[in-house]
């Protein structure tokens with residue numbers, strides 16, 4: 001729909017769209033096939049300000065609003081879901097947690113490097129045994145008995161984006177087992193190269209194959225109390241706020257993948273002839289296009305409403321979950337219908353639509369599954 005709220009947002013949308021067409025489109029298929037994280041694009045993303053979207057200019061970032069963040073992610077996703085996931089998670093999760101809750105010295109140390117792309121950010125909440133029930137995480141951080149200013153982290157994290165290519169990771173660990181599970185978790189920032197902190201090899205995935213996804217292990221990892229992000233035992237409550245914002249970006253990623261697939265379907269339907277006519281003349285095809293456009297525009301309105309509320313500083317938990325739920329499921333349907341319109345060719349790797357379909361599926365899972373979004377929405381409706 002090209003939902004832009006101001007001239008400034010429209011300009012940003014055009015800038016990022018042009019960038020993605022020139023710098024990403026020629027390589028996205030190859031990156032996906034090679035399942036390789038494209039390190040070479042990082043300096044270009046940084047140059048355009050896409051690695052410090054929400055970071056204030058005082059720390060070298062772009063200082064943009066949430067609406068701009070959604071626009072950037074959407075436009076990259078039109079071309080490449082993997083890179084959109086990288087931009088979304090780097091900006092919204094890892095750096096977002098530091099920006100929102102860290103001390104000034106932690107912000108000074110990490111945010112400028114993150115904005116320059118010298119250090120990509122990872123954010124580690126999920127574990128092999130805890131996903132939707134994330135508060136039941138088992139990674140621990142205990143105070144060192146010999147050095148009171150130090151913490152020792154032990155545990156394993158699963159499915160961590162930028163886990164092996166990032167420069168640092170914000171990790172959530174249990175610091176108090178004597179209270180309700182949500183109230184005994186603390187966040188710490190751990191740098192790559194820290195003794196005992198290791199990343200597994202890249203996990204093989206259905207989609208977003210050139211995004212880096214790994215398992216992380218923390219074996220007696222020592223961090224100083226200065227590397228704590230937020231108050232002790234307050235990490236899970238902060239995490240819920242981080243996920244609210246992150247869900248807007250996943251909704252935006254879904255929008256981009258869906259609109260990208262729709263563009264491909266329209267173009268293919270006009271070109272492809274059967275029964276001596278372009279298939280675009282068949283009502284069955286037209287209805288698929290019409291339904292897709294209607295659903296994606298509805299998803300866009302939900303997404304940018306949530307972003308608008310966030311920019312106003314108003315509550316947006318329910319709206320972010322609604323946007324993510326609807327946009328992610330609409331995107332999967334959009335990609336599936338586009339592939340159907342492409343017929344057998346859509347099923348081959350010659351056309352990008354199959355990659356979009358594979359990439360879109362993660363939007364229904366990451367940062368809370370569709371089922372979890374329904375739980376969040378219902379909880380909000382029934383509260384009060």
Ligand SMILES: Cc1cc2nc3c(=O)[nH]c(=O)nc-3n(C[C@H](O)[C@H](O)[C@H](O)COP(=O)(O)OP(=O)(O)OC[C@H]3O[C@@H](n4cnc5c(N)ncnc54)[C@H](O)[C@@H]3O)c2cc1C
Nearest residue numbers: 123124125126130131132159160161365366367368369371
């Ligand atoms: C590519 C990728 C990147 C990711 N990046 C990150 C990252 O950077 N950092 C991070 O911390 N995590 C990351 N994740 C993890 C992601 O957030 C989790 O996979 C997701 O939250 C689901 O958790 P799970 O996989 O353990 O599924 P489970 O929680 O085991 O769920 C399995 C199924 O059960 C359903 N279910 C669970 N509980 C309920 C319930 N109460 N009611 C109804 N249904 C329920 C779920 O909806 C799902 O359908 C990533 C995952 C992937 C695949």
